[in-house]
Amino acid sequence: MKVRTRLAPSPTGDPHVGTAYQALFGFVWARVNGGDFVLRIEDTDQDRSTDASELAILESLRWIGITWDEGPDVGGPFGPYRQSDRLSIYRNHIDQLIKNGHAYPCFCSKERLDEVRKKLIEEKAPNRGYDRRCRDLSPREAAEKIAAGETYVVRMKIPLEGECVFHDLLRGEIRKDWASIDDQVIMKADGFPTYHLAVVVDDHLMEITHIIRGEEWINSVPKHVLLYEFFGWEPPLYCHLPLLRNPDKSKLSKRKNPTSINYYRKAGYLPEALLNYLGMMGWHMPDGSEKFSVPEMIKNFSLKDISLGSPVFDRAKLRWLNSRYIREDNSVAELSEKLQEWALNPEYISRVSSVVASRLETLSDWGYFTAMFFSDSVPVTEELLEVKDMEKSHVIELLQVTLWKLEELREWNSPAISSVLKEVSELFELKLKDLTSPLYGAICGSKVAPPLFDSMEVLGSDLCRTRITSAMGVLGGLSGKKLKKLEKKYRA
RNA sequence: GGCCCCAUCGUCCAAUGGUAAGGACACCGGCCUUUCACGCCGGCAAUACGGGUUCGAUCCCCGUUGGGGUCACCA
Numbered sequence: 376m377k378v379r380t381r382l383a384p385s386p387t388g389d390p391h392v393g394t395a396y397q398a399l400f401g402f403v404w405a406r407v408n409g410g411d412f413v414l415r416i417e418d419t420d421q422d423r424s425t426d427a428s429e430l431a432i433l434e435s436l437r438w439i440g441i442t443w444d445e446g447p448d449v450g451g452p453f454g455p456y457r458q459s460d461r462l463s464i465y466r467n468h469i470d471q472l473i474k475n476g477h478a479y480p481c482f483c484s485k486e487r488l489d490e491v492r493k494k495l496i497e498e499k500a501p502n503r504g505y506d507r508r509c510r511d512l513s514p515r516e517a518a519e520k521i522a523a524g525e526t527y528v529v530r531m532k533i534p535l536e537g538e539c540v541f542h543d544l545l546r547g548e549i550r551k552d553w554a555s556i557d558d559q560v561i562m563k564a565d566g567f568p569t570y571h572l573a574v575v576v577d578d579h580l581m582e583i584t585h586i587i588r589g590e591e592w593i594n595s596v597p598k599h600v601l602l603y604e605f606f607g608w609e610p611p612l613y614c615h616l617p618l619l620r621n622p623d624k625s626k627l628s629k630r631k632n633p634t635s636i637n638y639y640r641k642a643g644y645l646p647e648a649l650l651n652y653l654g655m656m657g658w659h660m661p662d663g664s665e666k667f668s669v670p671e672m673i674k675n676f677s678l679k680d681i682s683l684g685s686p687v688f689d690r691a692k693l694r695w696l697n698s699r700y701i702r703e704d705n706s707v708a709e710l711s712e713k714l715q716e717w718a719l720n721p722e723y724i725s726r727v728s729s730v731v732a733s734r735l736e737t738l739s740d741w742g743y744f745t746a747m748f749f750s751d752s753v754p755v756t757e758e759l760l761e762v763k764d765m766e767k768s769h770v771i772e773l774l775q776v777t778l779w780k781l782e783e784l785r786e787w788n789s790p791a792i793s794s795v796l797k798e799v800s801e802l803f804e805l806k807l808k809d810l811t812s813p814l815y816g817a818i819c820g821s822k823v824a825p826p827l828f829d830s831m832e833v834l835g836s837d838l839c840r841t842r843i844t845s846a847m848g849v850l851g852g853l854s855g856k857k858l859k860k861l862e863k864k865y866r867a
Numbered sequence: 868g869g870c871c872c873c874a875u876c877g878u879c880c881a882a883u884g885g886u887a888a889g890g891a892c893a894c895c896g897g898c899c900u901u902u903c904a905c906g907c908c909g910g911c912a913a914u915a916c917g918g919g920u921u922c923g924a925u926c927c928c929c930g931u932u933g934g935g936g937u938c939a940c941c942a
Contacts, residue, residue, distance in 0.1 A: 383942090384942090385941080385942045387941075387942075417942065419941090419942080420940095420941055420942065422941090423941070423942085481940095485940075488939090488940090492939090496868085504938070504939090528940050543872095546872070546873090549871070549872080550871090551870070551871065552870075555869070555870050555871090555938080556870095556938085557938085559939095560939080560940050562940085563940040564940055565940080567940090569939090569940070569941085569942085570941075570942050571942095574942090589936095590871095590872065590873090590935085590936065591935095591936055591937070591942095592936095592937095592942095593871060593872065593936075593937080594870075594871055594872090594936075594937045594938075595937080615872085617872090617873080617935095618935075618936075620934095620935080622877095622878080624934060624935065625934090625935075626935075626936075652879095655879065655880070655891095656879075656880095657879095657880090658880085659879090659880050659881070663880075663881065663889090663890060663891085665879085665880080665890090665891060665892090682880075682881095683872080683873060683874090684873065684874065684875095684879095685872095685873070685934090685935065685936090686878085686879060686880090687877095687878055687879075689878050689879065689892070689893085691878080691892060691893055692878070692879065692891080692892045692893080693892095694892090695891085695892055695893085696892090698904095698905090702904095702905070
């Protein structure tokens with residue numbers, strides 16, 4: 376059987392380095408076996424999925440050098456490759472499960488479910504999920520409710536006892552009691568399938584042989600193998616990769632580490648270096664060499680050689696590796712070409728110029744005024760972040776709320792940024808100036824700078840957000856507790 | 868909290884049932900050099916703990932501890 380692997384990102388945010396990590400290993404494994412690598416968009420969450428995010432993910436994967444044999448943009452024999460274009464397929468499979476008694480409609484309201492959950496947590500019940508109230512509704516009762524127009528979801532019937540045994544290529548046998556799993560929703564009230572149903576149906580229909588993805592999915596494997604069983608299908612091989620981590624060992628997150636592929640691009644990393652770096656997370660060349668290309672990786676790679684300790688994403692080492700690529704693989708001419716691709720091109724120079732033009736007394740002033748547009752970080756000090764009559768801790772909160780509001784922005788441009796900052800300053804009952812002042816420090820590393828909103832637009836969201844995050848770090852950061860409190864207060 | 872996964876220098880990655888536990892990043896010295904960087908030389912630094920199995924365990928088993936993940940009409 377032909378080896379087929381897939382990457383199944385959900386278009387709900389910035390392209391994540393963890394996605395690239397899984398893509399690399401999936402891609403390489405397909406190539407090792409002369410197989411195919413498939414890209415499938417998992418956009419079953421109508422509220423959070425956006426076209427912009429899908430586009431950004433495809434674009435950043437292309438930038439880093441991952442290619443796919445089949446996908447929403449290139450098509451292929453197993454399409455469509457976007458789950459929202461496959462709804463009728465899921466619907467048919469869900470109907471089949473209901474007909475065979477493996478799934479049932481559930482009419483419980485969200486409010487009831489919340490209550491049930493709350494009660495179960497209070498009781499310290501081992502299973503905190505759904506109490507299966509609708510599981511034993513007679514088909515006729517259910518049909519009547521549906522005919523009456525009641526909204527419902529569809530849940531799968533998890534066995535009430537026994538255990539699920541499955542295999543992971545890296546970890547061997549894994550067991551989990553069925554009693555610890557509740558009746559998972561497989562179709563939402565909006566008629567869309569949930570991830571669990573869609574992933575199983577698609578992986579089967581697309582003839583995926585190896586599921587290579589993050590460790591965070593291990594606990595949902597039982598639901599998936601049960602669905603395979605319900606359908607009478609052979610499950611694929613599971614390979615759960617270790618999770619990339621922050622320096623404090625928690626799962627890699629944007630709050631503690633830049634996670635957007637686009638950040639690394641804008642910060643001046645070379646795609647081959649980033650990809651190489653991801654390749655050495657959990658894997659190594661037989662001779663121990665640390666600098667290697669994807670083709671070299673393909674020549675030597677086996678899934679079985681992956682080590683399981685979750686690696687910390689170490690920016691210092693990535694930087695070092697990147698520096699080797701710059702000086703070992705590039706002539707001055709090539710380097711100069713890359714610099715032009717990166718930022719020294721007419722488009723970017725002209726955008727930057729538009730922001731500083733009125734400030735130039737000589738053309739040579741340009742270099743002085745624009746350094747912040749060609750840097751990763753800027754030199755930030757506590758003094759630069761000071762706001763008159765405001766405590767340091769309050770400034771951090773101000774920056775954090777600003778960051779959240781900026782993250783929600785769909786369009787990154789000066790007017791939008793401006794209105795966000797106005798909104799935040801009103802929220803805190805401050806003059807706009809009291810908010811822009813620390814932001815000048817955070818974004819520009821100086822009190823003397825071109826106009827903030829325009830500068831932020833030109834600089835781009837990835838760099839801006841990272842700079843705000845690191846400015847909060849300069850002020851000492853926010854404890855988890857305070858963060859939660861703040862989140863409750865200001866985050867919609 | 869229940870369940871699941873994991874455990875070698877601060878970090879990444881090696882090693883064998885018998886090693887002085889090796890390399891890389893970071894850090895600290897030194898050399899090179901008009902400076903810095905690169906390069907070179909050297910240094911610091913790890914088998915979490917407790918039981919077994921064994922002539923011998925970092926390696927195999929069990930427990931403890933620690934870390935992480937997961938418990939949604941999110942993926």
